[in-house]
Amino acid sequence: MNINFKKRIIKITLISILVLIVILVLTNPNKITRKFPLKTQISVENTYFEYYNKMNDSIRIILRTAGLDPFNDIHKRYKRKAPRIENLNNDYNVKFLPNTQYGKMKFIKKNINFDVNLEKYAAGEKEFSLYGLFQPFYLESYDNKILIIHGKGRIIYSNLSEVVSEDTKDIKFTIISSNLLDLARSGHVNGTLIHNNKIYVSYHIRKEECEYFRIVVADINIKNLEFKDFYSSNECGPKYSAGRMQFFNHESQDGLLVSIGMGAYNKPSTFPQDKKTIISKIIFINLDTKKHIVYSLGHRNPQGLLVDGNNIISTEHGPHGGDEINKIIFQGNYGWPIASYGTAYDDIDKNEISSKGYLKSHSDSGFIEPVYAFVPSIGISQIIKIPNSFSNLWQNNYLLSSLNDQSLYRIKFxxxxxxxxxxxxxxxxxxxxxxxxxxxxxxxxxxxxxxxxLGILKLEIE
Structure with a gap:
């Protein structure tokens, strides 16, 4: 290939990129699709998203800088500034999958198809889309299968062997019939748990100006899940979040530990410090009596929950900064909204409580300090323990996930x-x-x- 030909190829490529940008500027899918009917709108946005997904990083950076990528609304929500070119070579000692400090991993991504019925469940909104294009879902393991529970209640499964196979590109998913779609239609799923051949799902529903927290349970199978009430709260919450569940034995009683948050963006309230409410608490629900006690209080939005022997670990969203890892102690108070290593959001109403700021030291005010606080926040999510059988180099380690930071954290406590x-x-x-x-x-x-x-992460070289 001669030099002139290479130059022509480069020139054509650059012109093509410029033409693409001009087209997107003139017909920005983020704006123009809002004028379409819902079904057309989602179809156009999904097509754009599919093409965006195939672009190389350089073009993505150009589109994001121009405010034309599919996540433009989310960038505004999280106050993400346009990426700076000088940061591209500023990743000192940051490991990108599949590489880690201790070993090389194999990391494979595979698409999921929830087979969404837009007409039935749209109800005038972007159905099955809770945060713009983001679609929260949860994972469970059952009988060598992986169950996937969508935030709006659709449940599908596939064989684990097919999911992890490097030869399988398009995974075959099967829908599990259930009544969860109808139960969670006005809200969304907050957490799932399989224990003793039963599947528990926590969710919230919305009625008029109130939201209500629910947990339902069904005998586990892959044909039909008939969920029945397990736990219901009549407390009117402005915006329920979290809902992770773990089996736990408290004072010789079997039950569920459940994390319940209140995620109102800029409106901390008195609920977290009020022992008479379940809001912003970790509660224990007796499996037999279905009655609850407040296990710990003073939480904001505890997104992750892990029972590891006698230790309970939670992960919690802070406000603007201050995501926490907490070791949960019975009747412990974790300080929100009085103490936090985060700060008020920039667009806070000056009349709101949090505009006064938060105390930084928890212990000086009689609260329990976090094991660790992320400043700035990472959008903390779930935490699990890594089995020692996974890798000789990852002994007694834990794996923490994040949302906005788009990273895993390998932790040694x-x-x-x-x-x-x-x-x-x-x-x-x-x-x-x-x-x-x-x-x-x-x-x-x-x-x-x-x-x-689905992201499949397995060890390749220690």
């Missing part, structure tokens, strides 16, 4: 789990809502919500 000895950030490039370890395949599977994908 101290013996008492009240401090962190080491932490490695591993960049993934997608929002991670959930993650599970699948022992049979010795893999981690990630719920990548922005592109509705």
């Amino acid at each position: 101290n013996k008492n789990i009240d401090g962190i000895l080491s932490m490695e950030r591993i960049y993934v490039g997608s929002r991670i809502r959930d993650l599970k370890y699948f022992k049979k395949a010795n893999v981690f599977i990630l719920a990548l919500e922005d592109q509705v994908e």
Whole structure:
């Protein structure tokens, strides 16, 4: 190939990129599609998203800088500034999957198809889309299968062997019939748990100006899930969030630990410090009596929950900064909204409580300090323990996921789990809502919500 020909190719490529940008500026899908009927709108946006997904990083950076990528509304929400070119070579010691500090991983992404019925469930909104194009979903393991529970209640499954196979590009998913779609239609799913051949799902529903927290349960199978009430609260909440569940034995009683947050963007209230309400608490629900007690209080939005032997670990969204990892102690108070290592959001109403700022030291005010606080925040999500069988180099480690930071964190706690000895950030490039370890395949599977994908992470070289 001669030099002139190479120059012509480069010239044509640059012209093509410029033409693409001009077309997008003139017909920005983020603006023009809002004038279309819902079904057409989603179809156009999904087509644009599909093409965007195939573009190389350079073109993506150009589109994002011009405010033309599919996530433009989300960038505004999270106050993401346009990427700066000088930052491209400023990733000192940051590991990008599949590489980590301790070993090389194999990381594969595979698409998910929830087979959405737009006509039936749209109800005038972008159905099955809770945050712009983002579609939160949760993962569970059952009988060598992976169950995927969408935020709007659709449940599908596939064989684990097919999901983890490098030879399978298009995974075959089967819909599990259930009544969860109708139950969660006015709200969305907050968490899932399989225990003793039963599947529990927490969700909230909206009625007029109130939201209400619910947990339903069904005998686990892959044909039809008939969910029945397990726990219902009549407390009117302005905006429920979280809802992770873990089996736990408290004072010789079997039950569920449940994290319940209140995610109003800029409106902290008195609920987190009020023991008479479940809002912004971790509660314990007795499996037999279905009655609850407040296990811990003073939480904002506890997105992740893990029971590891006698230790309980939660991960919690702070305000503007101050995401926390907490070791949960019975009747412990974690300080929100009085103490936080975060700050008020920039667009806070000056009359709001949080405009006064938050105390930084928790312990000086009688609250429990976080094990670790992320400043700035990472959009913290789920945390799990890494089995020692996974890797000789990842012994007694934990894996933490994040949303806005689009990264995993490999964590080594101290013996008492009240401090962190080491932490490695591993960049993934997608929002991670959930993650599970699948022992049979010795893999981690990630719920990548922005592109509705499964991320399969397995060890390649130690």
